[in-house]
Amino acid sequence: MDAEIIAVGSELLTPLHTDTNSLFLTERLNSLGIMVRFKTIVGDSKDDLAAVFGSALARSPLIVLTGGLGPTEDDLTRDVVAEVLGRPLKEAVEIRRRIEERFVRMGRPMPANNLRQAQVPEGGEWLDNRNGTAPGIWIKHKDSIVVLLPGPPRELEPLFDAACAPRLKQFASGERIKTRVYKVVGLPESEVDNLVAPIYRAYQDISTTILAALGTIEVHLRARASTDEEAEARLAELGDKIELTLGDHVYSTKGESLEEVVGMYLIMRQKTVAVAESCTGGLLAERLTRVAGSSNYFLGSMVCYANELKTRLAGVPANLIGIHGAVSKPVAQALAEGARARTGASIGVGITGIAGPTGGSPEKPVGLVFVALADERGTQVREFHFPGSRDRVRHWASQMALEMVRRRIRD
Amino acid sequence: MDAEIIAVGSELLTPLHTDTNSLFLTERLNSLGIMVRFKTIVGDSKDDLAAVFGSALARSPLIVLTGGLGPTEDDLTRDVVAEVLGRPLKEAVEIRRRIEERFVRMGRPMPANNLRQAQVPEGGEWLDNRNGTAPGIWIKHKDSIVVLLPGPPRELEPLFDAACAPRLKQFASGERIKTRVYKVVGLPESEVDNLVAPIYRAYQDISTTILAALGTIEVHLRARASTDEEAEARLAELGDKIELTLGDHVYSTKGESLEEVVGMYLIMRQKTVAVAESCTGGLLAERLTRVAGSSNYFLGSMVCYANELKTRLAGVPANLIGIHGAVSKPVAQALAEGARARTGASIGVGITGIAGPTGGSPEKPVGLVFVALADERGTQVREFHFPGSRDRVRHWASQMALEMVRRRIRD
Secondary structure, rough: OEEEEEEEHHHHHOOOOOOHHHHHHHHHHHHHHOOEEEEEEOOOHHHHHHHHHEEEEEEEEEEEOOOOOOOOOOOOOOHHHHHHHHOEEEEEEHHHHHHHHHHHHOOOOOOOOHHHHHEEEEEEEOOOOOOOOOOOEEEOOOOOEEEEEEEOOHHHHHHHHHHHHHHHHHHHHOOOOEEEEEEOOOOHHHHHHHHHHHOOOOOOOOEEEEEEEEEEEEEEEEEEEEEEHHHHHHHHHHHHHHHHHHHHEEEEEEOOOHHHHHHHHHHHHHOOOEEEEEEEOHHHHHHHHHOOOHHEEEEEEEEEEEEHHHHHHHHOOOHHHHHHHHOOOOHHHHHHHHHHHHHOOOOEEEEEEOOOOOOOOOOOOOEEEEEEEEEEEEEEEEEEEEOOOOOHHHHHHHHHHHHHHHHHHHO | OOOEEEEHHHHOOOOOOOOHHHHHHHHHHHHHEEEEEEEEEEOHHHHHHHHHHOOOOOOOOOEEEEEEOOOOOOOOOOOOOOOHHHOOEEEEEEEEEEEHHHHOOOHHOHHHHHHHEEEEEEEOOOEEEOOOOEEEEEEEEEEEEEEEEEOOOOHHHHHHHHHHHHHHOOOOOOOOOEEEEEEEEEOOHHHHHHHHHHOOOOOOEEEEEEEEEEEEEEEEEEEEEEEEEHHHHHHHHHHHHHHHHHHHEEEOOOOOOHHHHHHHHHHOOOOEEEEEOOOOHHHHHHHHHHOOOOHHHHEEEEEOOHHHHHHHHHHOOHHHHHHOOOOOOHHHHHHHHHHHHHHOOEEOOOOOOOOOOOOOOOOOOOOOOEEEEEOOOOOEEEEEEEEOOOOHHHHHHHHHHHHHHHHHHHH
């Protein structure tokens, strides 16, 4: 079964907003074996919505409309759907009662507009919205299913899961869709593609997508089959070959972030980590502490932006900075060793570099970053040249620092 | 003139991606006085695209299609547009020459597929793409304009600005659209709405939108008028009233982030800042150093996750932690004063709290955060109770810390 999503709201046609509910809906529909074939965004205009809904009705067996269910004059989805389907709006007594009760509880008079939300096209069912006032609506019309959902994600998402997914299960085709994601660090996108394309091309029934995010390449596999088991088996067959080829560049197969993976390794090996960072300005500490429970292995960071603090906080000898400059291999090494010595952590990480946009020179251009890792086996330092903006340089530096920690504790 | 945007690509119908080019295009079209009335996303299917493009042609004077211009069999936009318009594809000699040259330069044989990119529907003009191989295409068809643009943003954006915007100027109506954004901190969304709704309701010609982002409420104004000056004058009239009403809760009127505003104040007052942060894990330092040039006023941060480091790095007396607990007013105060004393900064900020999801207790629940600010006038401490996830608590804590700094140096 194919589906079509229509997002209603003039704010979705401004430069500020776009429809994101459809990503959630697509994920849920796909997992029921339903593919999304069209997505349309239309404003709060009766004629425009009627035109879009009319086209959808002519071609799609399942139409999900989001937004436009509020109490104001702008909220037209109910009315337009009722009109196009030729099903007059009827008041749902139970919804009316709930709305009236709410205003009594609040001790406020109810504006008449609010009763619009109690109206349901004839023959439709209302779906309980536990997180807002507008109920969802489910209409079986000839061979089509039409679903109306409220726009706010915190209302739409639980409502879909509680009321729509179970109803859709019986209408969905027997087809199942399963996905798998491999996250890769340390290889450029073209290299990943060169390595895995010859493998995935032999699997025409699995759709493979390679996506480049900042510092990570993701390989997405999607298999369709008649049972979950069959789809999983297909994914496993292709996935295992891909994982073998990419080797230890794959850091995650279950969606974890690099900082989560590093955290798991640190707990497993009962190690702790501390950081002395300059150009990343706290980003490496911030990423490590995004992970709940990171206090088990993360001790702290010295963000030494001013050179004097590199000495005072992390113990970098002032003459080292004088001789080699703050952005240099020896200073990165001293930062890592200082972080370790001053905190008692098993692993110390040091980062120094030039994030830009200014501060570069011919010898030390913007994007030059040194990352050092110190542990009981000694200290290693790597030199990087990251392209791009200040943001990108900082993110890449934190990414490669995490990757150095991952490799060191895996070994 | 109204426009319609069609994004082509099956990947845009997965849970991973949605069309974001339309946000850029909408901003640019709006600034030319062109409103976007529909946005559609359709996969790499000849029939589906033909249906969507056909509907668009019947209702919209300007249709912008993005994506599907690559060299592979999946890239169907050129072919479908040519077919629906009844304009056979013709080879553009200049494009063919450029493609062939590129392969000669790379020393590789040219796959025949690549010549597809040299094809242009009869009567159409090709638009130079300086960042990729697929040219854009501009077709004047009866009373409509049809524009085909490549999907990658770094190709689409410069191409639109260089080739489309100048061409569209002559077709655009005389109408001009101007926008203004006020960023507000320290007031809840409903309070902002209560304060400004009575004002903006009197300006029916200006569309006003209130958006809640994390820790910031944004008030967006959009005016349409026949000249830029007139639109700006309308914005100024309403905007000044709104600014007066919201007073010093407005921190930005030109789109700056809170950390940028704080940075400007620090430079203006020739002050420096240092931080000792616990639950934010480096986020406050990271935000301060996102700003290029922040080394002029940001000295550093001690991210003291482990209690021992609060003492060792920031000089918090161990018995203070013993008596009051790490998450307490006195420890926040000691962190702020320690940050200031150990770095010599004019302003020290201290943050301690419980970001969750675990670690809370009935007396000290998740979301409890103390933020302290120390300067030559003394130390102030505020207690906050932030709702929501670990991410939200950390973001709110950094936001209110920045806001305390902003208020302190403004005074």
